[in-house]
Amino acid sequence: MNSSTSSSETSLSAESAIRFSQRGYASADQPISVLMAQALAQPDLISLAAGFVDQTSLPVEIVRAASEKLLSQPEVGAAALQYGTTAGHSGLRDVICQRLAEADGISSEGLAARCMVTAGSNQLLHLVAEAILDEGDVVLCAAPTYLVFMGTLAGVHATSWSVETDHEGMVPESIEATLRQFEEKGELHRVKAIYGVTYFDNPQGISTTPARRAAIVEIAKRWSRKHKIYVIDDTAYRDLRYEEQDEPSLLAYDDMGSHVIETGTFSKSFSPGIRVGWGVIPAELFNVLVQLKGNIDFGSPNFSQALMAEILTSGAHEQQVETLRSAYCEKRDAMLAALEASFGGKDEVSWVHPKGGLYVWLSLPEAVKTGPKGQLFDEAIRRGMLYVPGQYCFPAEGVPGKTNTIRLSFGVQSPDRIHEGIASLAAAVGAII
Ligand SMILES: Cc1ncc(COP(=O)(O)O)c(C=O)c1O
Incomplete structure (x- = not known):
């Protein structure tokens, strides 16, 4: 370092020398x-x-028993205490997909291959935002919707754009009208996804009806003429049902597995301290998410995943x-x-x-x-x-x-x-x- 550089550096006040990234400033x-x-x-x-x-x-006893079971088998315990794979624990991905296929009345074949486990569904949502959105892009969201996801969108300089809701969920005509407005402005390319919390949503507590689920997927497919418009189905509250019967998720309406990104979590149905979430993702996007996750943590905590696999398999989760x-x-x-x-x-x-x-x-x-x-x-x-x-x-x-x-x-x-x-x-x- 020459003397002139060093003297100009020392003349800077500590504060003026700090330069965050644009994302740092925008946060x-x-x-x-x-x-x-x-x-x-x-x-x-x-x-x-x-x-x-x-x-x-909170399930203290269940977690104690499951941890003891894992750790009482030296090889299983050691594997759980080791790093895992970026996409996640294969036993857990299998059991998540079996459960999902059963609940949705669909085949589980091939699902686990495009299922990844994340540190809560927030991380999955974050990875999706990173993978599909550039500055100025748009995600259509229910008005109102999950506020943290809108922060995630703002964090990648994308825009959350409102779609009307009623007691049956997002209104399909409002989704179509909004897409048409973007098309008329010549800006349809900005719309990358439709996001909905389809079971007992946060914040309104409203569930999307089966007819609306079908309509949302159909609209996304029909409007994906020049580029794909994904549907992000956030099922965070699916298990917390106090009335009536469960209904198939949006995945059941996407027969080719091409447009729906489905995410779920065990934070609400089991324990947020364990913080295990998951996503089932269209094949072309799956690898991108795995690569992005690889740059962040190359895999969520393996012990939490092994624990959840044990808890799901034993029936303790239900x-x-x-x-x-x-x-x-x-x-x-x-x-x-x-x-x-x-x-x-x-x-x-x-x-x-x-x-x-x-x-x-x-x-x-x-x-x-x-x-x-x-x-x-x-x-x-x-x-x-x-x-x-x-x-x-x-x-x-x-x-x-x-x-x-x-x-x-x-x-x-x-x-x-x-x-x-x-x-x-x-x-x-x-x-x-
Ligand atoms: C709608 C919705 N999605 C996702 C999450 C994220 O949960 P986690 O990251 O703990 O899985 C929450 C948490 O409150 C939520 O309300």
Whole structure:
């Protein structure tokens, strides 16, 4: 290093010498991280915000027994404690695909070859975004939808674009109309995917009906004239059903396995601490995702995967899902009863009755602004409860977000605390209008 370089370097202040990447500068705190931090910092606050799972029913015993079983067989234990493959534990991929094929009434042949295991389904969603999206590209999303995925899209400089929803899920006519608008502008090439949470979605708790599932896949295929438009089917809450029967996922409507990227997770149905998610991906995209994952971690934690394989194979997962269904159903009912008690019969107040999942979506009178800068948010915290402002859940472009909405989660709190939290929310609403 010559002396002039060294003197100019030392004359730079430490701060001006820092240069992040464009993505580094573009990154922002996810609203959900801020809300989670707020809840953790104030333990007395009744948080109906974060989508955490029920602490009291986490499967400690099941995991202890499965770990013991793995570790009591020296070779199996050692293999689980070694690095695995980038695509994931083959026994786990097999059992995930058998389960999926059975639930969807499809053949399991060839599924495992395009199944990969990730550290939660968020990582799968992130890899998909990295693999298919360039700056300026667009993903059509339900309005409202899973807010973390919209952050992922923003992080790769892509745009989440809203599609209308009703009580049956995304409205096919709205998807078509949006695609037509892009075509008319000569910008159809920007639309790379349609994303939906098709079982008890986050945040509305709405499931996509079979007719809508078929329509979404059909539209994606028909509009894939010049380039492929994928459908990302996020099935995070599929196992958490409290009413009616399971229905086949979008994969069942994609007979050639060409357009649907299906992702699922054991975070909600078993344990987010183990953090195992998966994806079944069209063949041409599968290798790209594996290569991208190879650059990140060349495989998710192998012990977690071996553990989940054991837990699924032994039937312990299904047993845990049964336990969770009854625990969450009670909490869901507590939240619906609390809403009825506090808001029933009130003008311009409504909520969705979810048949599964972890959320209730509440709409308040238009004039009530639920956002973090509005009066209600602060008043609710002052009265001891926290919610997710609904506006966080709306795509960046398209139809404007609804500023009078709230996402409530019944996953964490006990039925009593849910009642208290909703009563505090009602008192806060009463205080500001
Ligand atoms: C709709 C949806 N998809 C995916 C995830 C990600 O879960 P994980 O990364 O823990 O698998 C969540 C978590 O809240 C979710 O709500």
